Amino acid sequence: MSEEKLYAVKNDEGEWLDQDRLWGPGTWATPDKDEREKVAKCYGGHVVTLIEEPEKVVLSKEQAEIVKDAHDYIWPAKHITERCGNSIGLEELLMNAYVNGYTVAKEKKYKVRVPETQTSYYYKGSDGHVHASDTSGGLDNEFSDYELQQYGLDGERFTKEEVTDDEV
Template sequence: MSEEKLYAVKNDDGEYWDFADRDGFFELSFAYCPTTDNEEDAKDAVHDYGGHVVAFVEEPKKVVLNKEQAEIVDDAHGNEIPASFIASKSDDEELMMNAYVNGYTVAKEKKYKVRVPETQTSYYYKGSDGHVHASDTSGGLDNEFSDYELQQYGLDGERFKKEEVTDDEQ
């Protein structure tokens, strides 16, 4: 997280000091330069003209977690001692504590289409019978596999050509 801050001076009427003109308070939309990066300038304006200093701090970036990690962080929020809970459930305490404090997003699971070996147009798909089948058409078929499913169905070997599915295809 950046330690750089911006400062504004706001009065009781909700108006902001204009650091460009230095001649008064204005509505935010009319102030030419309502912020400064110099805390002392902001404090001097308060001392001389009133109001109070408002500090703007950059919001920290959210951490990217997988589903399992996200569940641990969620469960930690309901725990009496969150740091101990996280330490007991994860090897990466720093990542998890950052997610606990700053928030997180869940990484989208990669999906793959798998070509039938030695064909140009055939792909595997998951049938309603719980087995994998091959087809030359892909319309309406469940033909996207997660890493776990690739292992489960035995499609993770070198002989299988996997094509990662992008967001536009999903």
């Protein structure tokens, strides 16, 4: 976000003064506040500072839940602080998200190749266990980081391929 401010002239009816000195929907903004003050005095308006909208913070699903819940509390900052523990920088990140808005990062998913094979992949069976198959059609074979740990597929011997949006 740029630190330079821009100034424009607006009247009491909500119209902006443009570069042709006409009131309307468009505006003429400059970084010279003194110049805008003179124009506002001459044309009967007031100076407005234009600022850039801050970028939204990217959060994990868990972090977003903390910020979302904070909106329901009397003291949102206290709610956020109590959930940050000793994580350096997390409180500031969540407070920025509370103030400026946030988006939730898309969770990475992986396909995991069965060791010692070229074509077999693991998939999650309906029985709650992981199985191997040479086919991938219709199988639930995408694993999150959490699921990799849960099913013991996060070791060095496993080849993980990140799934991208363009894969069908």
